[in-house]
Amino acid sequence: ALDIAVRYSLARRQFAGKDGSEVTLLDYQRHQRRLLPLIARTYAQIFTHQELLNQFHTVFSGENDTEETRSDLETVSAASKALSTWYALDTIQECREACGGQGFMAQHRLTGLRADLDVYVTFEGDNNVMLQLVAKRLLTDYAKAFKSPDFGTLAQYVAGQVGETAINRGGLRGLAQSITDFGSTARAVGYVKDEEHQHQLLTDRVHTMVASIANKLKAAGSDKDKQAELFNRYQNDLINAARAHAELIMWEAFTSALKTIKDGDSIKILTWLRDLYGFTLLEENLSWYLINGRLSGARAEAITEYIDSRLLPRLRPHAENLVDAFLLPPELVRTTLAQDERERQLNRQTLVRN
Incomplete structure (x- = not known):
C-alpha cells in the first residue's frame, strides 16, 4: 500500500507552485505528514519481525530453549501481532485516501488489500486479548521484582514514588526543563532527539503505567x-500499557538495527526515520507526558516543530528510495497507478504545447 501511495504521490501533480508549475502531492507538508510516518512505522515493524524470527530460531533450534525465553517469545509475538495488524489496516486506509478517488478503484488493489488483511486483527487471537496477555506478563515481571524485597529496596522504591509525585505533579520537572532550555526550541529538541532520552521517555511511560496499575490491583x-472487579475496572489501562510496551519493543528493534548498518548515508537517513517514529510516538501521547510531568510545554511543542520543520523535509527526497528498499516486484504490486498518472501528465503537457 505504501509502495502504491508514495509512488502515486510522486507522480500526481496538483496546484501551481512558486514557479508556476504544478507541485507533486508529496511536496505538500500534509501529504508528508500522512505518508512518511507510516514509512517509519513500517520499517520499525520490519526490524521487529526480524528480531522475532531470530528469537523463534533461538528457541526452537534449541540454542536457548528455556521457560523464560519461551515466555519472552510469546510476549513479543503477541505484542507484534496486535500492533502489526492494526498498523497494517491504518496504513492501507491512509494510503487509500491519499490516492483520492483512484485509490478506491478495485484495479489499484488498495480496497482489496484492506479486505484481505481485515481478518487478521481477530485471526489467531483478538488483538485486545493479545495485549492482555502482554499486560499479564508485565504485571508478573513487576510482581517478581517486589516478591521478596529487602528493606533497602522498599525504602528506595517508596522514596522514588514520593519523589516522582512531588517533582512531576508539582511542576518541578517542567520548571527545570524550561530553565534548562531557556526558551530555545533548539535546546528543547536537542534533549528529546537524543537516542538515550527517547528511550528513557518511552520506557518511563511503560514502567509508570505498569506500576500504577499494579498498585491499584x-x-x-x-x-x-x-x-476480578479491579481487573475489569482497569482493563483499558492494562491494554494501553501493553500497547506502550509493544511500541517500545518496535523502537528498540529499529535502534538495534541501526547498529548493524555500515553505510554512512544509510545510517543517517534511517536514523532520521527512527527519530520520526520515536517523535511520532511521543507526539501521539503528549497528553500523558504533560499530565505526568515528563515533558515541559516547551519540549512538547518542540517535538511537533521538529517533525514538521526538520524530519519531514529531510526525509522527503528519500521517500522513493525508502519504498524501493521494500523490494516489491511489479508482479507483486500489480498496479500501474503511478505509471498511468505520469503518462496522463505527459499527455496533458503535449496537448497544452500543441
Missing part, C-alpha cells in the same frame, strides 16, 4: 471477587 489482596 494490589488493593484487592486475596479477595478473588475484588480482584
Whole structure:
C-alpha cells in the first residue's frame, strides 16, 4: 500500500507552485505528514519481525530453549501481532485516501488489500486479548521484582514514588526543563532527539503505567471477587500499557538495527526515520507526558516543530528510495497507478504545447 501511495504521490501533480508549475502531492507538508510516518512505522515493524524470527530460531533450534525465553517469545509475538495488524489496516486506509478517488478503484488493489488483511486483527487471537496477555506478563515481571524485597529496596522504591509525585505533579520537572532550555526550541529538541532520552521517555511511560496499575490491583489482596472487579475496572489501562510496551519493543528493534548498518548515508537517513517514529510516538501521547510531568510545554511543542520543520523535509527526497528498499516486484504490486498518472501528465503537457 505504501509502495502504491508514495509512488502515486510522486507522480500526481496538483496546484501551481512558486514557479508556476504544478507541485507533486508529496511536496505538500500534509501529504508528508500522512505518508512518511507510516514509512517509519513500517520499517520499525520490519526490524521487529526480524528480531522475532531470530528469537523463534533461538528457541526452537534449541540454542536457548528455556521457560523464560519461551515466555519472552510469546510476549513479543503477541505484542507484534496486535500492533502489526492494526498498523497494517491504518496504513492501507491512509494510503487509500491519499490516492483520492483512484485509490478506491478495485484495479489499484488498495480496497482489496484492506479486505484481505481485515481478518487478521481477530485471526489467531483478538488483538485486545493479545495485549492482555502482554499486560499479564508485565504485571508478573513487576510482581517478581517486589516478591521478596529487602528493606533497602522498599525504602528506595517508596522514596522514588514520593519523589516522582512531588517533582512531576508539582511542576518541578517542567520548571527545570524550561530553565534548562531557556526558551530555545533548539535546546528543547536537542534533549528529546537524543537516542538515550527517547528511550528513557518511552520506557518511563511503560514502567509508570505498569506500576500504577499494579498498585491499584494490589488493593484487592486475596479477595478473588475484588480482584476480578479491579481487573475489569482497569482493563483499558492494562491494554494501553501493553500497547506502550509493544511500541517500545518496535523502537528498540529499529535502534538495534541501526547498529548493524555500515553505510554512512544509510545510517543517517534511517536514523532520521527512527527519530520520526520515536517523535511520532511521543507526539501521539503528549497528553500523558504533560499530565505526568515528563515533558515541559516547551519540549512538547518542540517535538511537533521538529517533525514538521526538520524530519519531514529531510526525509522527503528519500521517500522513493525508502519504498524501493521494500523490494516489491511489479508482479507483486500489480498496479500501474503511478505509471498511468505520469503518462496522463505527459499527455496533458503535449496537448497544452500543441
